Amino acid sequence: MMQLAVVGAAGLVGQSVLELLAERQFPAERVFAVDGPEHEASTVSYGNLELDIRQLDEFGFENVALAIFVAGSDVAREYVPQARAAGVTVIDFSDAYRLDAEVPLVIPSVNGDQLAGLEAGALVAAPNCTVTPLAMALRPLLPLQPRRLTVATYQSVSGAGQKALEELAEQTTALFSQRESENNVFAKRIAFNVLPQIGQLDEDGVSEEEHSVVNELRRLLQQPALQVEASCVRVPVFFGHAWAVSLEVEEDIDLVQVRNRLLAAGLQLIAAEQHGGYITPMEATGNDGVWISRLRKTGKTLSFWLSADNVRVGAALNCVLLAESLYKAGLFE
Numbered sequence: 001m002m003q004l005a006v007v008g009a010a011g012l013v014g015q016s017v018l019e020l021l022a023e024r025q026f027p028a029e030r031v032f033a034v035d036g037p038e039h040e041a042s043t044v045s046y047g048n049l050e051l052d053i054r055q056l057d058e059f060g061f062e063n064v065a066l067a068i069f070v071a072g073s074d075v076a077r078e079y080v081p082q083a084r085a086a087g088v089t090v091i092d093f094s095d096a097y098r099l100d101a102e103v104p105l106v107i108p109s110v111n112g113d114q115l116a117g118l119e120a121g122a123l124v125a126a127p128n129c130t131v132t133p134l135a136m137a138l139r140p141l142l143p144l145q146p147r148r149l150t151v152a153t154y155q156s157v158s159g160a161g162q163k164a165l166e167e168l169a170e171q172t173t174a175l176f177s178q179r180e181s182e183n184n185v186f187a188k189r190i191a192f193n194v195l196p197q198i199g200q201l202d203e204d205g206v207s208e209e210e211h212s213v214v215n216e217l218r219r220l221l222q223q224p225a226l227q228v229e230a231s232c233v234r235v236p237v238f239f240g241h242a243w244a245v246s247l248e249v250e251e252d253i254d255l256v257q258v259r260n261r262l263l264a265a266g267l268q269l270i271a272a273e274q275h276g277g278y279i280t281p282m283e284a285t286g287n288d289g290v291w292i293s294r295l296r297k298t299g300k301t302l303s304f305w306l307s308a309d310n311v312r313v314g315a316a317l318n319c320v321l322l323a324e325s326l327y328k329a330g331l332f333e
Contacts, residue, residue, distance in 0.1 A: 001029035002332040003064045004323070005088075007079065008071030009033035009044050010053060012158055012165075013093060013129075016316035017068055022047030024320060027327065034059050035071070061086040065120070065332045068319050069093065084121050089331055091322045093126040093315055098216055100125070105219050107132055108321045109266065110139045115322075120331050124322055129159060129314030130209065130232065131216040133290045134243055137306050138221060140261040144302070145250035148227040151213065152244045155198060156237040156281060159310050160185055165238055172236075186234065195234040207232055240281025241314060243306040253297045267292055279307045288313055 006021075008014040014035070021031060033044045033051040043050040056075070061067060061083040069076050069083075069092040076096040083090050097103040104114040105125045115124065127135065130153055138146070157164040164185045171191035174181035183189055187197070199208025209232040218224050262269050270279055270293035278293035284307040294305040308314055326332070 001027060002066065002327075003030040003032070004028050004066040004068065005032040005034050005054075005059065005061070005064045007034045007056060007067055007069045007075065009051070010035040010039040010042060011070060012162055012311050013070040013315045013319075015044055016311050017070060017319055018044060018046045018051070020312070020316055020320045021323075024324070026320065026323060032059070032064060036075075061088050064088055066091070066323060066326070068323060070315070070319065080123060084123060087121050089118075089120055089326060090123045091126060091319050091326075092123065093319055095128070095212065097123060097125045098127065098212075099219070105216065106322060107135055107220060107318055108325050110135050110220050111222070112325060115325055115329060118326070118329070118331065122326075122331070124326070126315070126318050126322060127216045127220060128209075128212045129310045130155060130241060130243075131213055131220070132314045132318050133241070133306060133308035134213070134245070135217055135220045136265070136290050137245070137262070137267060137292060137304075138217070138247070140265040140267070141247060141249070141258065141302065142221065142223070143251070143261075144247075144253065144258075146223065146226060146247050147250060148229070148248040149217070150229045150246045150248075151231075153209075153213070153230065153232045154235045154237075154242040154244075154281070155209075155232060156235065156239050156241055156310060157185075157190060158239045159198075159241065160234070164190075168236055168238065190234060190236050192236060194236070196231070198232045198234055237281055239309060239311060240285040241308060241310040242281050242284075244303075245306055246301055246303045248301045250300070253300060253302050255295065255297060258302065259295065262292060262295075266290075269293075269295070271295070278305055281307050283307070284313075285309045286312070288317060 073094040073096040076094040171181040210230040213230040214228040268289040268291045279291035291307045
């Protein structure tokens with residue numbers, strides 16, 4: 001039995017991590033919920049329990065063996081080194097260490113071998129929630145020798161946090177009430193609209209989110225030469241991301257073989273041809289599936305529609321699966 005801390009426990013991903021730890025009965029003797037001063041005197045749910053939120057700047061990391069950080073890159077850069085100095089093994093869901101060559105970037109079902117040989121006090125990075133389900137869908141297709149990936153993402157506002165959810169709700173209500181609404185989280189109105197930019201743009205016009213898709217996918221799939229063209233779009237949906245994927249490959253495509261590979265990898269495949277035979281982000285929300293539908297080919301290009309719960313599957317579940325993998329590897333004995 002060991003003790004762990006969830007840093008950023010009051011956020012959307014933090015709450016989902018706690019929910020999954022309880023659901024999956026992670027073998028922790030005690031779980032600490034940790035967050036910033038804005039959450040002082042607050043509580044969060046952990047199964048049937050209510051946990052008091054501990055203050056991050058006062059928390060003693062020497063009391064835990066594992067810390068799951070879901071609090072953003074600024075917090076990670078400041079407190080991850082402190083936790084590791086106390087001998088704590090850290091899983092970090094932020095962009096602070098994802099491209100650090102000294103830190104493994106891991107999805108257990110994609111490149112879990114990267115966890116081999118780690119010792120207590122190690123740091124493991126978890127990918128962007130937009131990248132994780134996409135990498136899981138692409139991993140079984142590597143035998144086809146992919147050359148070029150073209151992907152458009154349709155990302156719900158929950159990917160931008162609680163305030164983004166509130167902004168969409170408030171703007172929607174205001175529009176129906178014929179009131180003026182404000183834009184605080186997003187540059188333009190998100191309600192009944194789509195925003196074709198997530199994060200700042202570089203000098204070439206590529207957004208931060210698009211860079212994440214390109215760089216993290218190449219690293220996870222160990223495909224440094226893979227050409228990736230990503231367009232990331234924010235849509236007026238509360239939860240659930242979707243991806244329109246086209247993968248150009250070297251090998252001939254056998255759709256039956258492709259379906260078998262996807263199913264063998266644990267993906268949920270919808271083969272229905274009738275109207276409505278696809279999975280939407282709404283239907284993917286609240287479950288652990290990575291859903292593939294509208295699978296088709298044109299020559300040597302394979303295309304499909306992908307849907308998943310961005311908070312649960314794209315973020316929290318991968319953190320918990322990493323924790324389970326590290327536990328099974330004996331890091332906390």
